[in-house]
């Protein structure tokens with residue numbers, strides 16, 4: 001008899017509970033990944049993310065081959081076809097059971113319900129979260145809506161029972177296979193080779209970050225020109241590494257400091273907990289995943305949605321240097337620094353008065369680390385429509401944000417070469433010149449319009 005491991009957004013062989021369980025008493029283990037190009041289209045997956053996914057699958061195939069497990073990539077086109085594809089595959093390979101990790105977003109939950117109903121063999125779903133959305137709740141049993149008490153509760157739970165990191169299963173003897181076939185191309189791609197796609201390389205990145213940069217995280221994390229953050233978001237989004245591995249490594253390097261939310265290491269753990277928080281919200285309040293605002297009243301805001309302003313934002317020609325540099329960083333690299341995500345999201349919603357859903361979609365279309373829950377949470381936070389939203393009257397001033405977080409303008413010069421010749425503080429308020437647009441809106445004026453839009457729905 002053979003058992004099957006169904007890989008999803010968990011493309012690793014280390015610390016993989018489903019793989020470990022499948023391998024426990026079984027000699028014959030196979031693995032599949034269902035490629036769903038239509039689903040990727042529906043989820044507006046970025047070309048750079050597709051390339052990264054394909055590379056990660058190739059790496060996983062090699063990793064699994066080394067322990068004697070063949071990885072087959074099946075083109076299922078769409079989640080709806082998953083049960084049929086799996087039934088066919090399992091008949092052909094005499095598979096008796098399937099193991100996979102639970103996923104907590106609406107479409108994935110529906111896919112798994114469908115599979116449970118239609119599969120001809122048992123599907124064992126195993127939780128792979130740092131903290132399952134079902135295990136963390138308030139004293140009254142209701143889900144959390146505010147981050148700080150959520151994170152406190154998570155920290156207590158993690159300190160009480162530190163999550164175990166599992167080893168890679170031992171190689172099968174004799175090995176069933178020697179090599180994996182490469183993953184086919186499935187849609188438009190953009191080169192992602194600047195991002196490591198192998199488990200080894202990602203683990204090295206984690207180790208380096210925890211040893212060399214986690215200790216200065218608070219001091220450096222807000223400055224886009226400094227490599228002060230881990231840049232692990234793409235690997236976490238595809239599950240090349242687990243949050244448990246991150247936590248374990250962080251503790252190894254920084255010790256008990258990790259439990260102090262004000263320490264550097266504790267601040268980094270907090271970021272991992274933001275990720276958990278947005279998953280918690282997306283699971284318990286699935287309307288946010290369906291394009292609805294968490295705070296229903298804000299649905300009534302009549303966002304003017306000026307297409308020309310949106311295009312200028314998207315293309316990085318707003319006349320606000322830090323916004324333009326950030327948008328060009330996204331276009332060129334498929335990634336954007338967190339501080340800049342906050343600035344550009346605030347600018348789109350609060351200075352240009354464009355519906356946050358437009359920005360949310362643009363980020364999904366371009367980010368290598370697109371994660372539906374985190375992206376939605378970030379956008380609703382910036383637009384003041386979400387759970388732990390920024391108060392609507394707190395509106396970033398894009399000029400002072402640039403002065404504060406890119407004081408010397410090094411980051412701006414890198415991405416906005418038209419301004420490279422400007423000296424000192426001029427870079428944040430460049431003189432009118434033929435090469436670079438004047439600000440497309442007046443921040444003070446637009447701020448007042450936004451305040452009025454929010455005030456109207458409050459009244």
Ligand SMILES: Cc1cc2nc3c(=O)[nH]c(=O)nc-3n(C[C@H](O)[C@H](O)[C@H](O)COP(=O)(O)OP(=O)(O)OC[C@H]3O[C@@H](n4cnc5c(N)ncnc54)[C@H](O)[C@@H]3O)c2cc1C
Pocket residue numbers: 221229230231232233234236237271272273274275276278336337338339341342345363367369370371372374375376377378379382
């Ligand atoms: C408008 C907006 C959209 C965003 N969209 C995404 C997205 O699609 N995917 C994504 O992974 N993150 C998103 N974030 C969160 C954050 O910007 C990125 O996780 C971070 O920039 C990734 O860089 P890093 O790996 O160096 O992070 P680090 O600072 O090293 O943090 C470690 C990890 O913690 C998680 N994390 C950090 N900050 C947050 C946060 N605010 N919310 C949730 N998780 C966090 C990420 O997994 C990150 O890799 C968004 C934030 C905003 C404001």
